Amino acid sequence: MSSTLPLAVAQQSHTALFMFMAFVAATLVITYFSARKSSGSAGYFAAGRRITGWQNGLAVAGDYMSAASFLGIAGMIAFKGYDGFMYSVGFLVAYLTVLLIVAEPLRNAGKYTMADVLAYRLSPRPVRALASLSTLTVSTFYMIAQMVGAGALVKLLLPGVSYEVAVAGVGVLMIVYVVFGGMLATTWVQIIKAVLLMCGTLFLSVLVLKHFNFDISKFFDAISHVPVKSADGTVVTKDFLQPGLVYGAAVNPWGPLDLISLGLALIGGTAGLPHILIRFYTVPDAKTARVSVVWAMLIIGAFYIMTTFLGFGAATILTPENIVVGGKPTDNMAAPLLAHFLGGEVFFAFISAVAFATILAVVAGLTISASTSFAHDFYSNVLHHGKETKPGEEVLVARITAFVVGAIAIFLAIKLQTVNVAFLVGLAFAVAASANLPVIVLSIFWRRFNTAGAVTGLAVGLVASIVLIIISPSVMSLDGKGLINATPLFPLKNPGIVSIPLGFLAAIIATLCTREPAAEARFTEMEVRANTGLGAEKAVSH
Amino acid sequence: MPPSDPHNRDLTPESAAPTDIAPLGRDTVPAHERTADEEKAMADWDAIAADPDFKSLLASKARFIVPATVFFLAYYLALPILVGWFPNLMTKEAFGGLNWAYVFAFSQFIMAWVVAFLYVAAAAGWDKQAAALLAKFRK
Incomplete structure (x- = not known):
């Protein structure tokens, strides 16, 4: 099977390309119609606040279910079993933080960006400047990771298309969606992609279960007897339901602590990811925001349960030693190869096309969050004190920013082609959890919170996450896999367990050292708004 | 093109009015462009807060x-703690x-959905309370 596969992949690349082109064509039609209507700031940045609950739920899920989780988690489970499942769990439970703590107050007290909530009662310019910096950091790092992943994936799935062409193609398309279609087009790209991804995953899961004659106990029995080739060439049977193949104390003494640190970054970081938070401004009110989180939780939960079927399915049906491309074990290919084996050529092409659609939609979502934050927070509010000198200026700046961000992302992704950038996703979650989440939570719930606290919290959370990642085994390692060839100074790959408390502590200590009566006075107004929705922005009528 | 145009085969819902941004020199700013200070007079925030x-x-x-x-933080963090430090217990x-280990991990999905639905049920009550509260101050 593994010997014939590369040939089959080459033959089928045209089918996959054709399906991907159909997705691109559909999304461009939507962009064309959106472009004629996304006028004005609320239209461009927040899709006119007219997205419905289930639509936004699909869009949130679409923004969240990246290729890293679709291909990456399936691959991790296929090679390492249970420990990959821990990611799936964290990705869903994280939405309880969003639902219970962040979504509704954010919708009621903000306009376009997460910084709106902070600027509401704090001194706007310093707070927005730092919040914008943090947003741009999270978005661009995450985007580069996605684009490098896209390029690498193309080489595997479509051998006829080069890395550079793939990265430039993804970059140009995302620029077109965001520059011309704004939030409305980006939202519909997410919705279509989420539906395609769910269909593909569901069908593949059913095929896996069919392979075991829909006998769950037979399936689990196979999972506990996976043949794995060890380093000396002998095949040993491993139980893939056993935890600890990656994070176990026997593999790495710091493993269990790293797993907890990862969990903290996931459940805290999701509620601080700018491209997820801005989705709650596209709905008419807080109630719809709430409904959309529940829709997203149903979709995301079902998706991550199914990724375990894909991962365990690949582990049992293909077995890890056959998940090989060009002679090298390639965990990202577990799901596509499983689709090829169970569903044939056309289904393989479909899954490959869905993987590209996924990358494209996620980078578009990241681009619009970066450009909205730059235009609304930095340009309009920090540089121009919240006044537009010309009508439509803020939207124009956002469009130019989207173009520049896209161009920089293409350039960096091509430059970083050979670098392992997987740690950038971890960095994005760590910054979101350590810088953004503490200041959002304290600003909503703590009357005494002030500007000094917000600025210090954002800065310390941002710097702590970046520094701890740079000195962690993800970047510093002696085996030549890291960017820096040195002994890591920090033992954990995930900095959350240190950086999140640091972010909270910095914000609290700086607040207690200073007094800002104006910020405290405005807390009453914000509390009434956040809890009643009074004065919150409604859908744009016409 | 107006949305009622029969030839307009537009797939997406109407998003925004063409003029939702304040032109220079216009006296009244659209609601969504007002700053917090400009909306200070919109309601008696202190009176509502004191109600x-x-x-x-x-x-509530x-x-x-x-x-x-x-609860959800404790339930969630119990998973990596038990799996990481008590593997003998979890592999039974x-x-x-x-x-x-698998049963507990799978139960996290059920837990998340149940907490979400309980929240939505509770929030429906808060919506009613908030609406009644605002109605008192609207007259």
């Missing part, structure tokens, strides 16, 4: 959200060939 109904709304929210948050068979 006993508002206080009971906040208390806190009664649900605080325990629910503590629960039922049907499944170990406790």
Whole structure:
């Protein structure tokens, strides 16, 4: 099977390309119609606040279910079993933080960006400047990771298309969606992609279960007897339901602590990811925001349960030693190869096309969050004190920013082609959890919170996450896999367990050292708004 | 092109009015462009905040959200703690060939959905309380 596969992949690349082109064509039609209507700031940045609950739920899920989780988690489970499942769990439970703590107050007290909530009662310019910096950091790092992943994936799935062409193609398309279609087009790209991804995953899961004659106990029995080739060439049977193949104390003494640190970054970081938070401004009110989180939780939960079927399915049906491309074990290919084996050529092409659609939609979502934050927070509010000198200026700046961000992302992704950038996703979650989440939570719930606290919290959370990642085994390692060839100074790959408390502590200590009566006075107004929705922005009528 | 145009085969919903941005020199700014200070006079925020109904709304929210948050954090963090430091306990068979580690991980999905639905049910009550509160101040 593994010997014939590369040939089959080459033959089928045209089918996959054709399906991907159909997705691109559909999304461009939507962009064309959106472009004629996304006028004005609320239209461009927040899709006119007219997205419905289930639509936004699909869009949130679409923004969240990246290729890293679709291909990456399936691959991790296929090679390492249970420990990959821990990611799936964290990705869903994280939405309880969003639902219970962040979504509704954010919708009621903000306009376009997460910084709106902070600027509401704090001194706007310093707070927005730092919040914008943090947003741009999270978005661009995450985007580069996605684009490098896209390029690498193309080489595997479509051998006829080069890395550079793939990265430039993804970059140009995302620029077109965001520059011309704004939030409305980006939202519909997410919705279509989420539906395609769910269909593909569901069908593949059913095929896996069919392979075991829909006998769950037979399936689990196979999972506990996976043949794995060890380093000396002998095949040993491993139980893939056993935890600890990656994070176990026997593999790495710091493993269990790293797993907890990862969990903290996931459940805290999701509620601080700018491209997820801005989705709650596209709905008419807080109630719809709430409904959309529940829709997203149903979709995301079902998706991550199914990724375990894909991962365990690949582990049992293909077995890890056959998940090989060009002679090298390639965990990202577990799901596509499983689709090829169970569903044939056309289904393989479909899954490959869905993987590209996924990358494209996620980078578009990241681009619009970066450009909205730059235009609304930095340009309009920090540089121009919240006044537009010309009508439509803020939207124009956002469009130019989207173009520049896209161009920089293409350039960096091509430059970083050979670098392992997987740690950038971890960095994005760590910054979101350590810088953004503490200041959002304290600003909503703590009357005494002030500007000094917000600025210090954002800065310390941002710097702590970046520094701890740079000195962690993800970047510093002696085996030549890291960017820096040195002994890591920090033992954990995930900095959350240190950086999140640091972010909270910095914000609290700086607040207690200073007094800002104006910020405290405005807390009453914000509390009434956040809890009643009074004065919150409604859908744009016409 | 107006949305009622029969030749307009537009797939997406109408998003925004063409002029939702304040032109220079216009006296009244659209609602969504007002700053917090400009909206200070929009409602008597202090009076609403001092109202006993508002206080009971906040208390009712806190009664649900605080325990629910503590519960889901504890339930979630118990998974990596048990799996990481008590692997012998978690690899014991629960039922049907499944170990406790898998059963507990799977139960996290059910837990998240149940807490979400309980929250939505509770929030429907808060919506009513908030609407009644605002109606008092609207007259």
